[in-house]
Amino acid sequence: MSDSILQIRGLGKAFGGDWVLEGIDLDIRRGEFLTLLGPSGCGKTTLLRLIAGLETVSAGSLHLQGRDLTPIPAERRPVNTVFQSYALFPHLTVFENVAFGPRLQGVKGAELRRRVADALETVKLGELAARRPGQLSGGQQQRVAIARALVNQPLMLLLDEPLSALDYKLRKQMQLELKQLQRRLGITFVFVTHDQEEALSMSDRVAVMNAGRIEQLDTPRRVYEDPASLFVARFVGEANLLPARVLEQRPDGLSLELEGKPFEAARPQRFEPGGRVHLLLRPEDLDVWSPEELRRQPEYQARALAATVEEVIYKGAEVDLLVRLESGVQVAATAFFDEEDPTLEYQRGERVFVTWPAGWEVLLPFEDAS
Amino acid sequence: MRPAPRGSLFRNATLAVIWLWLLVFVLAPTAMVAVASLLERGTDQFVTAAFSLESFARLFDPLYFQVFWNSIYLAGVTTGLCLLAGYPFAWLIARAPGRIRPLLLLLVIVPFWTSSLIRTYAMVIILKANGLLNGLLLWFGAIDQPLMLLYTEAAVIAGLVYSLLPFMILPLYAAMERLDLRLLEAARDLGAGRTALFLRVVFPLTLPGMIAGCMLVFLPALGLFYIPDLLGGAKILLLGNLIKDQFLAARDWPFGSAVSVVLLLFMALFLLALVYVRRRRADAEAAL
């Protein structure tokens, strides 16, 4: 494929007999913002280090623009890393930190000063060039780390949780700046995070990882709205899972038994009759009605599930509800204040009905996960 | 441990003990030496209470210049060799697996458990004409005649290096242990090969340890009189030998004291220069 810059095939890594990464197949596209998302210990850093050459490959291959990367040591790969700890050189000024890479390439004098100044300008740190890393704030250090990597004009920039040490506000701001920077420079970014919101808001594509494997590689939207597995569904956002039984498989849909009632799923998915499935519903997809309200919504009446309000959590712009269905399954629903329902008055113990727009449910193979 | 609050009895008592110790065992003897250096030699006592600069004047004898330069030369060579040997040694310890590191450190420290004097005698036994080393070389047939190893400058330097090497290794180890390995990875990621890695990252970051080690070797090396005595056959003089001889053999306390004062001043100047350079560097950084 011509638009792929790095091809990863069957990549695996073992530490002393333990496989921490297995069967990774991944094509990274030129100029994309790809995020590796996954829980702690799932192998995100290890994958980055394999690409950077800081770890040796145990199985599989990596090809950068068609060239086998395996025999090339880290110092000769056209790839740079922004480390989670920043790893700035404490004995060098900001200028010298950024100049480190170009100097090794033999860049000198006015050309060196211009390139370093440009890189520092890119991260808006021009006036701090003479400081040492110890005299900078966390956010400034992080930007130096980015400048130090960018100045080498790498084919790919690898960023290992670069924002995790920052406070919420700075983090939001840096997310935006990073995204703008990536768009402006057109460099391929491989970004690691275990924050799903960060992954969804910044990336062109997200690779959701679990226990050393990639569970799903897709656009943020599809990862969220159409998760490939229960793991992805739960890791990316909040998920309500309703167990159901397959009654009949038809070409245009599926008849299910849900909460003791028949339920027609619109999406044509393949499941064995008699088998069990999970319906995935995001809290914001659910509507919660009082009995009087439901009477005014005839189209929902047949499908509405009866429930009892257990908890009401006021959040300013929205209200989070925890309701329990008659089968005993607990479900979270988010209701927003809007012109349709400006009051959102719910009482604990109140009888309500839960519905969702037809076809918004996602069917997943049943997994006994608690 | 939290520092005891100011003005607490424990804190005051501790400080008092330390000050008393410094006063009685450091300041007082030094002052006595300084005073003695300005007095005249006595006939029936070691010194007589008469002011004289005579001892210092005698130091300008070229003979003593020779001793002075010789000391600096030997101490310098010793320091250089300790650095060359100690640097890779300390690196290996610092990079050894965590389990065996304490063991390796112990091996560095074990020699301290016996007196340095006794270990120097052991070196005599190894190096002398019919000693262990010559015996071994003869037995292997590497030589037909015993080598003249003892009573050479090389033997003195070997003795000094052997005695002082731990003082180089320990501060170097401390600096290397603290070295963040992630910085080395960052440097490689930025394109640094082995040489650049050492020159641009490892060397500057271990420089404080190197300076500390060099001082801990160089300054004592000027005064370790028994090593030239035993291994150099008293042919090679250090400042330490000169001082010892004046006090014990020539019984010229004022002159011995004068040499001591000069040695002390030299060391103090050395340390001051170092502090000055460091402060200048810190100031230059702060000014940026």
Ligand SMILES: Nc1ncnc2c1ncn2[C@@H]1O[C@H](COP(=O)(O)OP(=O)(O)OP(=O)(O)O)[C@@H](O)[C@H]1O
């Ligand atoms: N040098 C190593 N030796 C042995 N095991 C290692 C080594 N490096 C990583 N591991 C193991 O590999 C697994 C993956 O580690 P990795 O650092 O890639 O996780 P991660 O996804 O980056 O996690 P986090 O989000 O916590 O940074 C972990 O179980 C870890 O213990």
Ligand SMILES: [Mg+2]
């Ligand atoms: Mg990690």
